[in-house]
């Protein structure tokens with residue numbers, strides 16, 4: 001159900017349809033390469049206990065997530081008919097690991113992907129599911145089932161687009177495998193202190209470092225049997241990480257299980273994905289199924305660029321938000337907003353490629369622990385980052401490609417940093433020009449989403465609309481009202 005943004009200053013005639021963007025236009029890979037050292041990831045369980053680092057008050061209300069309800073609704077992506085115990089092939093150690101993570105039932109993607117992934121002989125898989133629905137656990141359970149713990153040699157490789165995501169995935173693998181004595185994992189991200197051969201069975205890294213390790217023979221890949229590309233559409237982008245991923249693939253044994261996961265597989269990339277993972281089983285979604293129901297989407301109608309900043313600061317002064325992420329197109333903007341918000345008395349943190357890897361690690365860890373509540377960043381964190389306490393995402397700039405067309409996929413990934421696994425979240429896109437109105441309209445039309453207007457002319461309305469969502473614990477339609485969402489599957 002699409003609702004056009006009433007663009008007061010938009011031109012009356014519709015803009016000429018933009019040519020189909022090439023993948024070279026995508027700007028989601030800008031800072032993927034600047035990573036540093038490996039470290040254990042603290043799980044995000046400290047957010048509510050911590051001091052509010054933004055200088056704002058602690059939340060005045062808690063959102064209760066009723067996963068049981070959601071997981072019983074056949075139309076919800078979290079629904080499954082099975083329990084983990086009923087999925088054949090999962091060891092007792094892994095079932096204990098799952099329980100230890102407080103997972104009670106698989107989500108739809110887990111229920112559908114796991115039986116395909118665990119088949120013998122192994123088969124390739126291209127898996128698509130909405131953001132925050134548990135794709136990481138799906139590929140992790142397959143990896144941990146397939147590796148031989150008695151062999152201290154790399155057997156599974158996960159490639160991700162950023163050091164933060166690689167470290168996060170490594171944390172999940174460690175956590176899920178905590179009942180598998182002898183399990184070793186390593187994050188393949190730049191680390192000047194790293195010495196010696198890799199003995200870990202599971203390697204999670206960014207493609208540049210992985211390629212480097214293989215070429216320098218730090219990592220013996222002769223026993224590799226599973227390769228996963230997380231955020232696969234981004235990883236296969238032909239102009240950016242795609243080349244590196246392809247090169248890594250050529251350095252690995254021929255006969256490997258290739259697993260590609262993402263919330264988005266734009267048409268232009270799907271053919272390439274199919275050649276990268278030949279004869280893959282496919283789990284895909286339709287275009288209008290991609291958005292997460294728990295995320296209520298707003299746009300903030302501002303008069304000009306300066307009014308954007310004023311509204312942002314006023315907004316943060318008005319509302320009590322748990323954790324939030326502000327996305328900017330350029331790192332300079334992120335740095336500048338951080339400077340100005342700090343000068344205005346807000347305690348905010350910034351993470352972009354402008355920082356050294358080790359400093360990036362410190363910032364993201366503080367954010368995960370709830371020690372920093374407002375994170376200002378670029379597209380480097382648009383994908384995969386899972387911090388459950390994030391209740392709001394702000395698009396300070398509308399995501400666009402290099403040639404100036406709207407970038408719906410990046411929009412979807414950015415807003416997917418909230419509303420994780422059935423939680424509610426708010427996404428607010430700031431708009432201050434006709435051009436940004438048009439970009440937003442393109443995104444609305446692309447996904448057929450609903451978006452509500454907020455205006456700095458009526459702060460009471462802003463407050464009540466946003467609070468209503470967070471208080472109710474529910475965004476948009478109830479799960480029962482949701483339309484049937486059919487997952488296409490061919491095995």
Ligand SMILES: Nc1ncnc2c1ncn2[C@@H]1O[C@H](COP(=O)(O)OP(=O)(O)OP(=O)(O)O)[C@@H](O)[C@H]1O
Pocket residue numbers: 102103104105106107110129130131132133134135136137262263383384385386388416417420421
């Ligand atoms: N079966 C489950 N039961 C409860 N929680 C789960 C389950 N599976 C995953 N989760 C939790 O859901 C959250 C989202 O999972 P994950 O990060 O794997 O999502 P994703 O599908 O990879 O999202 P994205 O597309 O944004 O990368 C995580 O906090 C994870 O711990």
